[in-house]
Amino acid sequence: MPSSQLKPVFSFKADQASRIQDMFNAVAPRYDFLNRLLSVGFDKYWRTIAVDELEPLANRLFLDLATGTADIALELALRDQSHVIGIDFSGKMLELGKNKVNTNNMQSSVKLFQGAAENLPIKSNSFDGAISAFGARNFSDINHAITEVHRVLKPKGKIVILEFSFPKNSFLQWLYCLYFEKVLPVIGRCVSGHKNAYSYLPDSVGKFPNGKAFACILKESGFESVEFKELTFGITTIYTGFKNA
């Protein structure tokens, strides 16, 4: 099971990983507040739908990858009496997550550890399900991270990935880009005090291989019965798949 030590991400992407890690450490104190504000509360709804995907597996052991401040980990544990291990490489995000776990008195169900998605400090075939909300587009080696999730899932284990995407409708796309590129970075900068974090967000969404392209990555990593569905006009997408038996 996990050690609390951060294992190194692959050296060729180490710079990128450490920039992202520093950024999340810097925005951590304002992260939850900004999430609610900038998504006008939709982030909670999207996470709830993503957790619904794991509901049939209640009472099991789950991985919440890129757990951040542990919203998904807590919802899973509270709703389904499941046990959850949350992994994230930002110590500051985890600190806030641990405070929430303690406040909810969920220390026996939710354990949080520092670690990198590309090199999970976990033994193979451990989890019944794995979920990651808004984490995947940040991974410096997405293919490797997904292969790692496949490795740590038990046979028949389910993966659920929630990530931002682009609406198909051209008017909504225009509105979305206007908001993402002009409004969100300004509010994000003022509230978080971080120069780039909320300009990085639209950049990282733009670079993320969404829809069929990400479904392909899941299949190439060994997942079967891969599906995806768009939420809220395609602003976010939920991807699911199963490790073969």
Ligand SMILES: C[S@@+](CC[C@H](N)C(=O)[O-])C[C@H]1O[C@@H](n2cnc3c(N)ncnc32)[C@H](O)[C@@H]1O
């Ligand atoms: C946008 S936040 C999402 C947090 C949480 N899942 C949520 O729903 O609010 C992205 C998180 O991914 C983490 N992260 C990014 N790249 C990572 C990596 N390679 N390994 C582990 N954690 C990573 C960041 O530290 C951050 O906490």
